[in-house]
Amino acid sequence: MIGIRVWEISKCYRTGDRSVQALDGVTFQVEPGSFVAVIGYSGCGKTTLFRHIAGLEKPDSGIVSFLNHRSQAVPDRPRLGMMFQEPRLLSWLTIQDNLLLALRRTSLDNHERSVSEALLQVGMQEFSQAYPDQLSGGMAQRVALARALCRKPELLLMDEPFGALDALTRLQLQMELARIWAENPMTVLCITHDIGEAVTLADRVLVMADGRIVRDCPVDLPRPRSPGQPGFENLKADILDFILKNKKELTL
Ligand SMILES: Nc1ncnc2c1ncn2[C@@H]1O[C@H](COP(=O)(O)OP(=O)(O)OP(=O)(O)O)[C@@H](O)[C@H]1O
Ligand SMILES: [Mg+2]
Known part of the structure; x- marks a missing residue:
């Protein structure tokens, strides 16, 4: 199985006289076989990060590399599966x-x-x-x-895969994704706007703000997960609180 190492990735987009620092020194690692969710407010750089990991864009600086289970960099690109908000x-x-x-x-x-x-x-x-x-x-x-x-896929990359679905279909697909991941060894990086979805599915939730990872939050709840289980709502509330505080500080 394949892990990911993202090291000090930065990306600035320039359009006319406007420039946006979409990624600003993003560093994190994803363990082979784990399920990591990335969450953050709109425009914080999630899709840009996805595109860099997928090899669809080159960073201004920094490196994306892929690791084997001994944490050694592998020379070849992993076999990727990708899923987006629209089919x-x-x-x-x-x-x-x-x-x-x-x-x-x-x-x-x-x-x-x-x-x-x-x-x-x-x-x-x-x-x-x-x-x-x-x-x-x-x-x-x-x-x-x-x-x-x-x-x-050795690595499944998802960018808000269930974002356009109604709430019930979304819950059903979350359950099925959890089952499929349990049955098929693969590493998953899933971008989402939905904190409940992140807590339901992931081993770790990375919170992004302003082109950076600002929190790395392990999810230690037993699987299969559901909103009624002890600790679920507390963790959700904790992550939401953190996102809102960060947003406030950044916009003041
Ligand atoms: N190709 C591009 N050219 C110019 N600016 C871009 C480009 N792609 C992204 N950006 C800018 O980079 C920033 C981050 O965009 P990105 O799409 O990564 O955000 P996001 O976190 O995925 O947002 P959302 O949750 O709304 O999908 C935004 O300010 C966006 O306008
Ligand atoms: Mg996006």
Whole structure:
């Protein structure tokens, strides 16, 4: 399994005479096989961080590297699965073909089998021949999760994967993601706006503000987690309090 080391990453965007320090010396490490959530107010740099870890952007300074279980840097990029707020499915391809496309440049054999296993994991096996516009929003996000999973990712990167869903569908998908992660060894980094989601799913919650990690909060609650369990609401309230205090200090 693969871990992540983010070391002093900085990124400044310049548009005309305006510049934004989106990342400002971000440093943290993610243990192989762990589930880490990143939370923070809008514009604090979460998606920018995601894009740097995914290799979609280069930092001005700092390094992103990937680690084996002995904390040694690995030379190759890990096999990534990615999921975004919107499903990003190609409307002219069936669900099966959308997933097969995601496997095109992987070294995995038997692509058809990987696709049907992934659709089965998210309960969408009956829809392999459907087209994206025949699915509800929740079903489309299930397919997006299957598309990430069919690559058998060593590292699953998620940017607000359930952010556009209604509350019930969201809770259901959180449960399923928790089950899938327990059954499939992989490292997950999940960006979310939802503190309850972070506490339900993660081993650690990293709080971002102003392009930096300002708190690293372990979640020591037993799994499977649910809002009713002792300690859950207290931890949520503690994290929310911290975010609000930070926001206030930054905007005053
Ligand atoms: N390509 C870009 N060009 C210029 N500015 C950018 C670019 N990408 C991000 N930014 C700026 O960097 C800052 C951080 O953006 P980012 O998208 O990382 O925030 P975020 O934490 O993901 O916010 P949200 O929760 O709303 O998705 C913002 O001020 C944004 O305007
Ligand atoms: Mg974002």
